Amino acid sequence: MTNAELETGGLDRLARVRIVLIETRHPGNLGAVARAMKTMGLCDLVLVNPHCAIDGEAKARASGAVDVLERARTVLTLAEALADTVLSVACTARRRDLPHPAYTPRQAAPELLALAAQGPVAVVFGSETFGLSNEELTLCRWLLNIPTSPDYASLNLGAAVQVLAYELRTRLADAPIDLPIFAAATHAEIEGVMTALMALLTERGFYNPENPKRLLPRLRRFFARTGMEKDEVAIWRGIVASLGQSSRGKD
Amino acid sequence: MTNAELETGGLDRLARVRIVLIETRHPGNLGAVARAMKTMGLCDLVLVNPHCAIDGEAKARASGAVDVLERARTVLTLAEALADTVLSVACTARRRDLPHPAYTPRQAAPELLALAAQGPVAVVFGSETFGLSNEELTLCRWLLNIPTSPDYASLNLGAAVQVLAYELRTRLADAPIDLPIFAAATHAEIEGVMTALMALLTERGFYNPENPKRLLPRLRRFFARTGMEKDEVAIWRGIVASLGQSSRGKD
Numbered sequence: 129m130t131n132a133e134l135e136t137g138g139l140d141r142l143a144r145v146r147i148v149l150i151e152t153r154h155p156g157n158l159g160a161v162a163r164a165m166k167t168m169g170l171c172d173l174v175l176v177n178p179h180c181a182i183d184g185e186a187k188a189r190a191s192g193a194v195d196v197l198e199r200a201r202t203v204l205t206l207a208e209a210l211a212d213t214v215l216s217v218a219c220t221a222r223r224r225d226l227p228h229p230a231y232t233p234r235q236a237a238p239e240l241l242a243l244a245a246q247g248p249v250a251v252v253f254g255s256e257t258f259g260l261s262n263e264e265l266t267l268c269r270w271l272l273n274i275p276t277s278p279d280y281a282s283l284n285l286g287a288a289v290q291v292l293a294y295e296l297r298t299r300l301a302d303a304p305i306d307l308p309i310f311a312a313a314t315h316a317e318i319e320g321v322m323t324a325l326m327a328l329l330t331e332r333g334f335y336n337p338e339n340p341k342r343l344l345p346r347l348r349r350f351f352a353r354t355g356m357e358k359d360e361v362a363i364w365r366g367i368v369a370s371l372g373q374s375s376r377g378k379d
Numbered sequence: 380m381t382n383a384e385l386e387t388g389g390l391d392r393l394a395r396v397r398i399v400l401i402e403t404r405h406p407g408n409l410g411a412v413a414r415a416m417k418t419m420g421l422c423d424l425v426l427v428n429p430h431c432a433i434d435g436e437a438k439a440r441a442s443g444a445v446d447v448l449e450r451a452r453t454v455l456t457l458a459e460a461l462a463d464t465v466l467s468v469a470c471t472a473r474r475r476d477l478p479h480p481a482y483t484p485r486q487a488a489p490e491l492l493a494l495a496a497q498g499p500v501a502v503v504f505g506s507e508t509f510g511l512s513n514e515e516l517t518l519c520r521w522l523l524n525i526p527t528s529p530d531y532a533s534l535n536l537g538a539a540v541q542v543l544a545y546e547l548r549t550r551l552a553d554a555p556i557d558l559p560i561f562a563a564a565t566h567a568e569i570e571g572v573m574t575a576l577m578a579l580l581t582e583r584g585f586y587n588p589e590n591p592k593r594l595l596p597r598l599r600r601f602f603a604r605t606g607m608e609k610d611e612v613a614i615w616r617g618i619v620a621s622l623g624q625s626s627r628g629k630d
Contacts, residue, residue: 277420
């Protein structure tokens with residue numbers, strides 16, 4: 129895209145890339161993230177249960193991006209932060225012990241930008257101390273690994289957001305982004321299918337909330353990884369409803 | 380390159396990319412730069428006339444990259460920082476008023492890495508407040524512009540170094556880098572030609588150090604932009620020497 133095209137179509141896409149920070153501990157990092165976002169045209173910041181305030185240090189580090197900080201939404205859970213998104217990915221240090229597909233920012237940028245044409249897309253960053261829990265990762269469709277030196281892989285939170293945001297802006301400027309040919313389901317729609325299915329499985333005794341084992345996270349990972357389409361949400365809601373009815377019909 | 384190849388040949392190149400910071404004012408930025416460098420495998424940091432100390436704040440922000448800070452060299456002038464380099468580029472916000480060629484980090488990465496096979500290559504960053512002077516830019520061969528939002532282009536120093544270092548590491552991992560087929564001259568060798576030429580021009584009265592006008596910066600920009608080869612340095616030294624002799628012969 130040329131700079132002029134960027135100003136029209138492209139900017140909408142960047143504005144739909146949401147940065148989600150979980151339990152951030154250092155106010156300076158909030159500011160650095162806001163500044164990193166704004167320099168590349170991102171503006172949607174969501175804080176999940178932050179462990180620090182947007183204080184003077186945060187604003188000093190934000191410099192001219194204080195508006196991004198001030199417009200940041202604060203929510204209690206990652207699920208809330210993702211509810212309206214059509215794609216969510218989790219930025220983590222390289223982990224080979226997880227079954228999720230993992231991409232670099234350069235590999236991930238085209239699909240993030242393509243789906244941003246349909247709705248918000250989220251990139252999730254864990255806390256400085258603890259990173260992301262497996263439960264949080266399960267809510268995301270892919271992992272995002274920023275390539276780093278094996279000797280020292282510890283990117284600062286603001287630096288990680290800077291690299292990602294730079295990659296997105298650069299990708300948008302370099303070439304047209306194909307539009308997806310399907311309508312992506314939101315996180316909340318997929319969760320709706322999950323909830324209905326789990327309710328049915330509980331009713332049948334296949335799932336016991338008192339002794340849940342690994343069923344819920346495994347199913348959630350399955351649906352998150354799949355990247356459901358809106359049509360498929362409707363199909364699955366139909367399947368679950370029909371199974372529920374036939375069961376009650378038989379009883 | 381695969382990760383294994385990176386560990387052998389590639390790392391040498393990253394280690395030869397020198398980050399030069401001019402008159403840095405905030406110790407936190409020194410630390411952020413060191414951390415950004417080390418996460419991508421860079422380690423050669425040179426501080427030109429720093430306006431702050433490597434203090435506790437700098438070390439806190441450096442986190443696990445304190446070693447990069449501790450090994451940083453401090454010099455008085457940019458010319459000293461560049462003396463042994465075979466390529467130097469200046470990172471600036473977009474400026475259309477300068478005649479230098481300007482590239483993005485993605486465009487510049489292949490040549491920076493190619494020349495790093497021959498010797499140190501430098502990327503120069505100005506102070507937080509004043510950026511780079513025209514005189515400093517004149518010592519560099521290209522400008523480096525990081526693409527940013529037109530609404531807010533103010534990248535933090537650490538963030539700018541992070542983007543550049545990420546781009547270099549990623550480029551090295553993506554594809555083989557062609558070796559240059561010529562031997563690049565160092566900054567000091569090119570300055571040597573300049574000095575000899577200026578001495579001759581002074582002797583002839585073409586250049587008057589009391590009333591220098593723009594001759595020296597114009598010539599310096601010409602030679603810096605050209606990217607001289609070692610052979611060409613020898614040729615020019617020969618030209619200048621022979622012109623000097625023939626003149627003295629005639630007198």
